Amino acid sequence: MSPSQSDLQDLAHKLRIHSINATQASNSGHPTSCASIAEVMSVLFFNTMKLDLKQPIHPSSDRFILSKGHAAPILYAAWAEAGLFPVSELLNLRKFGNDLEGHPTPRLNFIDVGTGSLGQGLSVGCGMAYVGKYYDQASYRVYVLVGDGESAEGSIWEALNFASHYKLDNLCVIFDINRLGQSEPTCLQHDMETYRKRVDAFGFNAIVVDGHDVGELIKAFDEASATKGKPTALLLKTFKGKHFPNIEDLENWHGKPLGTAAKGVLEHLNSLIRNKNVSLKPKPVTDDAPKVSISNIRLSAPPDYEPSAKIATRAAYGNAIAKIGKNNARVIALDGDTKNSTFSEKIKSASVAQYIECFIAEQNLVGVGMGVTCRDRTVAYVSTFATFFTRAFDQIRMGAISQSNLNFVGSHCGASIGEDGPSQMGLEDIALFRAIPGSTVIYPSDATSTERAVELVANTKGICYIRTSRPNTPILYDANTKFELGRSLVLRQSNTDKAVIVTGGVTLHEALKAHQQLAQQGINVRVVDIFSVKPLDVSGLKKNVTECGGNVVVVEDHYAAGGIGEAVSGALAQNISKFVHIAVTDVPRSGPPEVLLAHYKLDAQGITDKIKAALA
Amino acid sequence: MSPSQSDLQDLAHKLRIHSINATQASNSGHPTSCASIAEVMSVLFFNTMKLDLKQPIHPSSDRFILSKGHAAPILYAAWAEAGLFPVSELLNLRKFGNDLEGHPTPRLNFIDVGTGSLGQGLSVGCGMAYVGKYYDQASYRVYVLVGDGESAEGSIWEALNFASHYKLDNLCVIFDINRLGQSEPTCLQHDMETYRKRVDAFGFNAIVVDGHDVGELIKAFDEASATKGKPTALLLKTFKGKHFPNIEDLENWHGKPLGTAAKGVLEHLNSLIRNKNVSLKPKPVTDDAPKVSISNIRLSAPPDYEPSAKIATRAAYGNAIAKIGKNNARVIALDGDTKNSTFSEKIKSASVAQYIECFIAEQNLVGVGMGVTCRDRTVAYVSTFATFFTRAFDQIRMGAISQSNLNFVGSHCGASIGEDGPSQMGLEDIALFRAIPGSTVIYPSDATSTERAVELVANTKGICYIRTSRPNTPILYDANTKFELGRSLVLRQSNTDKAVIVTGGVTLHEALKAHQQLAQQGINVRVVDIFSVKPLDVSGLKKNVTECGGNVVVVEDHYAAGGIGEAVSGALAQNISKFVHIAVTDVPRSGPPEVLLAHYKLDAQGITDKIKAALA
Numbered sequence A, B: 001m002s003p004s005q006s007d008l009q010d011l012a013h014k015l016r017i018h019s020i021n022a023t024q025a026s027n028s029g030h031p032t033s034c035a036s037i038a039e040v041m042s043v044l045f046f047n048t049m050k051l052d053l054k055q056p057i058h059p060s061s062d063r064f065i066l067s068k069g070h071a072a073p074i075l076y077a078a079w080a081e082a083g084l085f086p087v088s089e090l091l092n093l094r095k096f097g098n099d100l101e102g103h104p105t106p107r108l109n110f111i112d113v114g115t116g117s118l119g120q121g122l123s124v125g126c127g128m129a130y131v132g133k134y135y136d137q138a139s140y141r142v143y144v145l146v147g148d149g150e151s152a153e154g155s156i157w158e159a160l161n162f163a164s165h166y167k168l169d170n171l172c173v174i175f176d177i178n179r180l181g182q183s184e185p186t187c188l189q190h191d192m193e194t195y196r197k198r199v200d201a202f203g204f205n206a207i208v209v210d211g212h213d214v215g216e217l218i219k220a221f222d223e224a225s226a227t228k229g230k231p232t233a234l235l236l237k238t239f240k241g242k243h244f245p246n247i248e249d250l251e252n253w254h255g256k257p258l259g260t261a262a263k264g265v266l267e268h269l270n271s272l273i274r275n276k277n278v279s280l281k282p283k284p285v286t287d288d289a290p291k292v293s294i295s296n297i298r299l300s301a302p303p304d305y306e307p308s309a310k311i312a313t314r315a316a317y318g319n320a321i322a323k324i325g326k327n328n329a330r331v332i333a334l335d336g337d338t339k340n341s342t343f344s345e346k347i348k349s350a351s352v353a354q355y356i357e358c359f360i361a362e363q364n365l366v367g368v369g370m371g372v373t374c375r376d377r378t379v380a381y382v383s384t385f386a387t388f389f390t391r392a393f394d395q396i397r398m399g400a401i402s403q404s405n406l407n408f409v410g411s412h413c414g415a416s417i418g419e420d421g422p423s424q425m426g427l428e429d430i431a432l433f434r435a436i437p438g439s440t441v442i443y444p445s446d447a448t449s450t451e452r453a454v455e456l457v458a459n460t461k462g463i464c465y466i467r468t469s470r471p472n473t474p475i476l477y478d479a480n481t482k483f484e485l486g487r488s489l490v491l492r493q494s495n496t497d498k499a500v501i502v503t504g505g506v507t508l509h510e511a512l513k514a515h516q517q518l519a520q521q522g523i524n525v526r527v528v529d530i531f532s533v534k535p536l537d538v539s540g541l542k543k544n545v546t547e548c549g550g551n552v553v554v555v556e557d558h559y560a561a562g563g564i565g566e567a568v569s570g571a572l573a574q575n576i577s578k579f580v581h582i583a584v585t586d587v588p589r590s591g592p593p594e595v596l597l598a599h600y601k602l603d604a605q606g607i608t609d610k611i612k613a614a615l616a
Helices: A005-026 A031-035 A038-048 A069-082 A087-092 A121-136 A154-165 A192-201 A214-226 A259-272 A313-326 A345-350 A362-376 A386-401 A429-434 A447-458 A506-520 A538-547 A564-575 A593-599 A604-615 B005-026 B031-035 B038-048 B069-082 B087-092 B121-136 B154-165 B192-201 B214-226 B259-272 B313-326 B345-350 B362-376 B386-401 B429-434 B447-458 B506-520 B538-547 B564-575 B593-599 B604-615
Strands: A063-066 A142-147 A171-177 A205-210 A232-237 A331-335 A355-357 A379-385 A406-411 A440-443 A463-467 A489-492 A500-503 A526-529 A531-534 A551-559 A578-584 B063-066 B142-147 B171-177 B205-210 B232-237 B331-335 B355-357 B379-385 B406-411 B440-443 B463-467 B489-492 B499-503 B525-529 B531-534 B551-559 B578-584
Touching: A005 A031, A005 A038, A005 A069, A005 A087, A005 A214, A005 A259, A031 A069, A038 A069, A038 A142, A038 A214, A063 A069, A063 A121, A069 A087, A121 A142, A121 A154, A121 A171, A121 A362, A154 A171, A154 A362, A154 B154, A171 A192, A171 A214, A192 A205, A192 A232, A192 B192, A205 A214, A214 A232, A313 A331, A313 A345, A313 A406, A313 A447, A331 A345, A331 A362, A345 A355, A362 A379, A362 A386, A362 A406, A379 A386, A386 A406, A386 A429, A386 A463, A386 B386, A406 A447, A429 A440, A429 A463, A429 A531, A429 A551, A429 B429, A440 A447, A447 A463, A489 A506, A500 A506, A500 A538, A500 A564, A506 A526, A506 A551, A506 A593, A506 A604, A526 A538, A531 A564, A538 A564, A551 A564, A551 A604, A564 A578, A564 B564, A564 B578, A578 A604, A578 B564, A593 A604, B005 B031, B005 B038, B005 B069, B005 B087, B005 B214, B005 B259, B031 B069, B038 B069, B038 B142, B038 B214, B063 B069, B063 B121, B069 B087, B121 B142, B121 B154, B121 B171, B121 B362, B154 B171, B154 B362, B171 B192, B171 B214, B192 B205, B192 B232, B205 B214, B214 B232, B313 B331, B313 B345, B313 B406, B313 B447, B331 B345, B331 B362, B345 B355, B362 B379, B362 B386, B362 B406, B379 B386, B386 B406, B386 B429, B386 B463, B406 B447, B429 B440, B429 B463, B429 B531, B429 B551, B429 B564, B440 B447, B447 B463, B489 B506, B499 B506, B499 B538, B499 B564, B499 B604, B506 B525, B506 B551, B506 B593, B506 B604, B525 B538, B531 B564, B538 B564, B551 B564, B551 B604, B564 B578, B578 B604, B593 B604
Parallel strands: A063 A142, A142 A171, A171 A232, A205 A232, A331 A355, A331 A379, A379 A406, A406 A463, A440 A463, A500 A526, A500 A551, A551 A578, B063 B142, B142 B171, B171 B232, B205 B232, B331 B355, B331 B379, B379 B406, B406 B463, B440 B463, B499 B525, B499 B551, B551 B578
Antiparallel strands: A440 A531, A489 A526, B440 B531, B489 B525
């Protein structure tokens, strides 16, 4: 039986009251941003959505993302009112050690992804809806609540375009158009018609709704559920601080607890509640999502390259993603219209359903990637040129906060891509991915180790990154070689090594040539394939550094800051007596790869010269 | 006298021919992406735009940005045909050392900003148009040519929203809708009506044009110039590889020279040219932009704080930006609806015209910042929360390639922001800005040094970053203290120092307390204020490290990767005997600032404990 509109309205006021009490207790937070969405939260949680209190992220339950994460208190209040935890717990908001943080994170058992960096929730919702419609083929629906301020973020429009392109009719986006941003009114304020035109033009069933009218909201959500072939957007005309006398619709109340005004506001809200004992429950879940298993993912066949072959690691990624997808239909790849450069197209050729084209919109690409992996529904690989992940650094950062398990593959790293020039060269990608807490960063140097890297990250939690290269390079390893996270590989060594070269990718092959040049001149050096940039093989590197007299040469086709050199010197500072760091030192030019490598002393001759100078 | 349509059409074919010849010579590049825009380039350069060949980036000339930078060959061809350099030079495309690179950069004297990372040009154009309309109040117009593939980038829609909000009727954006992306057709292919609806809804005068009809193009540009109160968008229906027989409108021709097909295509194109001797000149410039001077920018008054005051460095930024703006009307600030948190609102309060609100759209915020500084028209400061610059890492990266002189101020750095939680904490901002080639990174620790940092970056080229903090902190320096790039400051020292603490910001104040605690226990340590993270004070730090027995303690409210610790260990590895790095080690929680600092051993007690353990 559906709840009465009167009860839903009363419950909305209770949510307002909880939001005020919680932010008063923490003496910080955003009560006015909660007040504008009280009615829609009440209707969603107690009339529209199907939820499971025993397993809040049940595979078959409806999904809800609060993209405007600063309204966290009312989200927490809704779950408390639903009965997930005691309402009294809300007063621990923002206390150190409590999971009711300032913005939602998956430390809470009812949160899929962290929000709080604005404009990101809708892309994640798109990923969830894509899985629901095309993979799970289940009845659950996805709701994303977006603030009007954050709708200025381009990522929102990337996501809207994606959702309509893929006809995600199981997705409903709700815009809370409360007119006021943080520091001034939004661009469009209450110009509902312009919102409607924009969202309609982006392919949505766009419905303008009085966001404080429970009856209108119920009707609109029903229409959304009944709409087939396109997603629906509810454009809610609301007021910030609604029902807070002398605060509603006024500026300068963003992100502030009500302070001394709280008492009067609470009295007013209590006076609005007709049924003081109102208590409602969410609808139960229809359990129709399939069981899936994404553990122990393996390549369908081991790497198999002719020892004399020359193959780019990006091409090996293509081989690997096709093979690893063959064994498990829940392994998928996503790309932003670079699939014929990153070679992610190989999985599409093998099995079209296991590929999602995200077009040229990297922020949404990463957000969708986060969405498809939620609730362990898929193992996903997101690929584009390494440098274009800078476009989504904020999303990747939020991925760590979201405890996302998502794999990234960046091709075209370094100056060695050649003629296309600096805008296409990944020269800061290692710095980016190393800066993500808990991340894994792998830099394979041949096709065999690339395939193994793809297999390793499939079974590794957190944000994982594989850096691939454009040029063709020789095979270094056979299929039986074991690769592990946190383990480097020694390729050349002797008892008289004067220095150790630590490197990966194309420059490893140059280092091997330098090793030979130097040996011909009577100078022995050790050559180490870094493979696992993060976690770093601190013990293995320490041993090699010590055995080579503390003389370390790091060579990397990357800028110096945040790369392999700093990882090594940061970890081994006290073991190093001489540190030679060969890296890209300025904005490169267009030119043939070998000329660019030589220019930055990243080629065999450059490495040889630098080592001889350092040892002189 | 205007050129004939026949001559303009002939010239378009000549541009096609040059694009083919150049990419044949380089054996790489994007001739088919040039072919779709041949007519519009001909009309723009030889009929519509006012250009100066003696000074291609003349303050009063029309601006042109090729946002789809991979079509560079036809842009180079247009300037060559205009007479800027010999047509024969086009055959040096993509050769190492030649400035005709794979994608345009300002190494060329006719390029304002680098393009090649897609979707960025329109934001830059918005910045230029804002300056033209509101600051220069001159007649020049801004033209931005955007590819249809890149129109999926959200940054394009952020920029469209900005342009219509500010009624930039001196801006004309041209969409080249050639139907094909890199790896497959675009989302909307030739659905011109959906493009029109979207761009119209975003507040533009949207005109659908046959992009290969010279007459229609001329008319549309005339309409754009005559349209007041709103910007105009030309939606060109075009074909990729237009007039290339057996290539036009076909897939799998992106980013490839024509190879053996070139000969036949060139013959066909030559057959289409009616006047083989066609030669046209751009219209001359109307020189009505004011002269501006942006050199030697100074604070209107020196920093003036009570020695006993406690003030956040973010608040000091507010004071400084107001003071530095007072002395020069071309000093401006831009923010993304966080001006009451970053304190950029102070310049708006002092002089409303010197502030540009960019709303919650950080990519466009940075792009507009790049645009307003082009041709040395302004000195600009872009501010938001430090962590939200991750949203615009790609734009900032392109800023270095663009040789932009742009200042960034990131507030709310580190875990010390407290209760708002990890999504709002800048913990990777130093890593981000250090990874930008040629960048300057300043981390001031009190209000006085913050004001001097603001003054320093006003007069420093390249990408400059100032990291500010949320908590109030004591004053360390008087107004006469000299601050320089590449110079650290020693705050505590003795002849018996057992270690040197290198730090900045809130943790410097903790280090000073730790110094005192340790001194009371008979352990002297040196305390160094890093101030200039990049360039790093290598010689000063080396001296202090050596004098302190090689024992270095770096404390930073930032993740370990790419931060101050790695900068120091990377530069001084061979001088370090013991290296203690105290940094944020995982995703922080919400909580009071002092509790979070204590949790990560970033407070006085934590620093004291770590040093005692290391020296034991």
